[in-house]
Amino acid sequence: MEREDIEEKYKWDLSKIYHDPQDFYKDIDTCQSLLDQLATFEGKLSENIETFIDFLTKKDDLSKLINKAYCFAHLHCDVEPKNQDYQKMMATALSLLQQASVTLVYVDNEICKNDVKIKEFLKDNRLASYRYTVNNLLAYKPHLLDEQQEMLIAKVDNISDISEQVFDSLRLEFEDVEVNGQKKTLNQATLTEFLKNKDVNVRKDAYHKFFKEYKKFENTYATTLAGVMKKDAFYSDVRHFDSPLEASVFNDDVPSSLFFKILDKANNEYRYLFHRYNQLKKELLKIDDFYNYDLNIPLVKNVSQKLTIEQCFEIIEKALAPFGQDYLNIIHQAKEERWIDYYPTTGKRQGAYSSGSYLTQPYILMNFIGDYNSMSTLIHELGHSVHTYLSNHNQEFINSHYRIFVAEVASTVNETLLINYMMEHAKTSEEKRYYIYEQLENCVGLIFRQPMFADFEHRLHTMAQNNEPMSSKIITDLYAKLSQEYFGDAVKMDELVGWSCYYVPHFYYDYYVYKYTLGMTVALAIVKRILQGDQKQIEQYLNFLKSGGKESPVDLLTHAGVNPLDDAIYDDAFHYFEDLLNEFEKLSK
Numbered sequence: 033m034e035r036e037d038i039e040e041k042y043k044w045d046l047s048k049i050y051h052d053p054q055d056f057y058k059d060i061d062t063c064q065s066l067l068d069q070l071a072t073f074e075g076k077l078s079e080n081i082e083t084f085i086d087f088l089t090k091k092d093d094l095s096k097l098i099n100k101a102y103c104f105a106h107l108h109c110d111v112e113p114k115n116q117d118y119q120k121m122m123a124t125a126l127s128l129l130q131q132a133s134v135t136l137v138y139v140d141n142e143i144c145k146n147d148v149k150i151k152e153f154l155k156d157n158r159l160a161s162y163r164y165t166v167n168n169l170l171a172y173k174p175h176l177l178d179e180q181q182e183m184l185i186a187k188v189d190n191i192s193d194i195s196e197q198v199f200d201s202l203r204l205e206f207e208d209v210e211v212n213g214q215k216k217t218l219n220q221a222t223l224t225e226f227l228k229n230k231d232v233n234v235r236k237d238a239y240h241k242f243f244k245e246y247k248k249f250e251n252t253y254a255t256t257l258a259g260v261m262k263k264d265a266f267y268s269d270v271r272h273f274d275s276p277l278e279a280s281v282f283n284d285d286v287p288s289s290l291f292f293k294i295l296d297k298a299n300n301e302y303r304y305l306f307h308r309y310n311q312l313k314k315e316l317l318k319i320d321d322f323y324n325y326d327l328n329i330p331l332v333k334n335v336s337q338k339l340t341i342e343q344c345f346e347i348i349e350k351a352l353a354p355f356g357q358d359y360l361n362i363i364h365q366a367k368e369e370r371w372i373d374y375y376p377t378t379g380k381r382q383g384a385y386s387s388g389s390y391l392t393q394p395y396i397l398m399n400f401i402g403d404y405n406s407m408s409t410l411i412h413e414l415g416h417s418v419h420t421y422l423s424n425h426n427q428e429f430i431n432s433h434y435r436i437f438v439a440e441v442a443s444t445v446n447e448t449l450l451i452n453y454m455m456e457h458a459k460t461s462e463e464k465r466y467y468i469y470e471q472l473e474n475c476v477g478l479i480f481r482q483p484m485f486a487d488f489e490h491r492l493h494t495m496a497q498n499n500e501p502m503s504s505k506i507i508t509d510l511y512a513k514l515s516q517e518y519f520g521d522a523v524k525m526d527e528l529v530g531w532s533c534y535y536v537p538h539f540y541y542d543y544y545v546y547k548y549t550l551g552m553t554v555a556l557a558i559v560k561r562i563l564q565g566d567q568k569q570i571e572q573y574l575n576f577l578k579s580g581g582k583e584s585p586v587d588l589l590t591h592a593g594v595n596p597l598d599d600a601i602y603d604d605a606f607h608y609f610e611d612l613l614n615e616f617e618k619l620s621k
């Protein structure tokens with residue numbers, strides 16, 4: 033489909049950001065002048081409080097404008113990549129961002145060096161909204177090095193990413209898989225389809241042809257994986273952190289005990305529920321030799337129907353009704369003011385996102401095809417957009433940005449409310465079973481699978497920190513062992529399971545995966561309480577959406593009524609899974 037064939041109301045309206053493209057360049061000029069002024073503050077930040085306030089205000093003004101300009105350029109480029117005017121704007125915005133980061137490189141160091149004076153300034157109420165951010169920065173002081181060492185580290189930066197770059201650039205080719213006498217292409221995108229096939233030979237063949245290629249290059253993959261772990265261990269060491277984990281959680285402002293709590297709950301205390309689910313799968317599928325490549329066979333036929341955008345909004349509004357009219361008004365606004373670009377068109381970016389800035393609306397890009405998944409993606413992105421909208425309208429700029437850590441809560445709560453609505457309003461028990469099955473699979477991916485990944489990643493990081501050898505044999509043996517424990521006794525491991533770790537890009541993202549689990553766990557706990565009609569929970573949750581990033585993720589969530597260090601939220605989340613499993617079992621027998 034071409035862009036001009038799509039009705040206006042189904043395309044986003046970016047003219048509200050800049051009506052005239054010339055206004056974009058006017059903002060760029062203003063940014064340039066602000067940046068020149070900001071450069072003159074070097075060496076003067078702690079002179080007196082007025083100078084410090086003046087600096088912070090100008091820096092915020094600059095960030096707001098750059099973000100607005102960048103937002104305009106990147107949204108346009110994502111839907112019309114061939115338009116050279118937008119490409120030029122994008123290049124202009126990016127080069128300004130780069131220039132700003134070079135010009136302002138002195139700031140963090142200067143603030144940390146003058147910490148005593150700055151802490152004195154922070155007592156003044158004019159700086160109240162800056163306290164969280166600046167204190168965070170000051171806490172980094174023990175990890176800053178002297179000027180020469182910092183310079184050396186900066187020079188190492190661009191060689192330290194090479195393992196990851198090599199991993200990204202490796203392109204494997206796979207042999208075709210034969211289905212009903214026809215040869216079909218096997219790759220990352222088609223693997224799952226083969227694994228859903230009813231014929232065991234197809235599943236086994238696809239699995240083998242896929243992972244034997246990883247095995248062929250195992251020494252390369254072992255080197256890139258060990259390389260990224262050694263890189264994290266290096267930075268943690270030179271910056272005086274106790275471990276790579278401590279370095280990573282420092283950036284997120286959460287305690288490492290949170291990481292271990294999530295792993296303990298998922299991998300020890302509640303793992304029996306996942307084993308029970310696998311046992312049930314084996315029974316329902318009636319397969320005696322049940323292998324890990326058999327786990328994707330659908331247990332229920334897809335019953336979802338084609339939906340229009342209007343039908344999706346009707347359902348979404350009903351699913352989100354517990355939040356009250358104010359929340360729904362923002363959803364209306366998103367639709368009426370055209371924040372959303374719905375349909376896939378030639379050249380448009382794949383996937384979906386919510387993206388905006390402090391001075392713009394939070395826009396949504398998606399590739400809507402009218403199935404249940406599309407509706408679920410829409411409500412997910414709307415969750416992000418409402419969160420951003422409420423943060424921007426209730427917080428000053430400096431505190432409006434929220435971290436990845438809490439971001440997925442808003443979207444996952446919405447997705448979960450939707451699927452619960454679909455279960456509740458299913459017309460047949462088969463339809464209900466379908467949605468329960470979908471949600472069980474969802475939960476498995478996020479609350480069981482990711483903590484197993486996190487455990488594996490943590491062990492590799494620890495090996496790197498202790499300078500232990502990390503050959504492919506050691507890595508794949510470890511992964512095979514963890515996989516067997518993870519899937520449980522009902523599932524047999526294929527001989528290639530150990531090499532399947534080389535396929536996962538997330539191991540290169542420095543302790544990222546457990547954040548998915550946290551987002552889902554918190555969301556499930558919130559939904560469980562909302563569905564029980566807990567009005568206080570709804571109120572606390574809406575306040576959380578308005579809080580942006582004004583405090584640490586743990587504080588934000590605690591004020592939302594779901595302290596992530598508290599056992600109760602994990603118990604709520606895993607019991608939610610257990611309830612679903614019980615119901616699914618009942619409907620299946």
Ligand SMILES: [Zn+2]
Nearest residue numbers: 412416440443
């Ligand atoms: Zn999301």
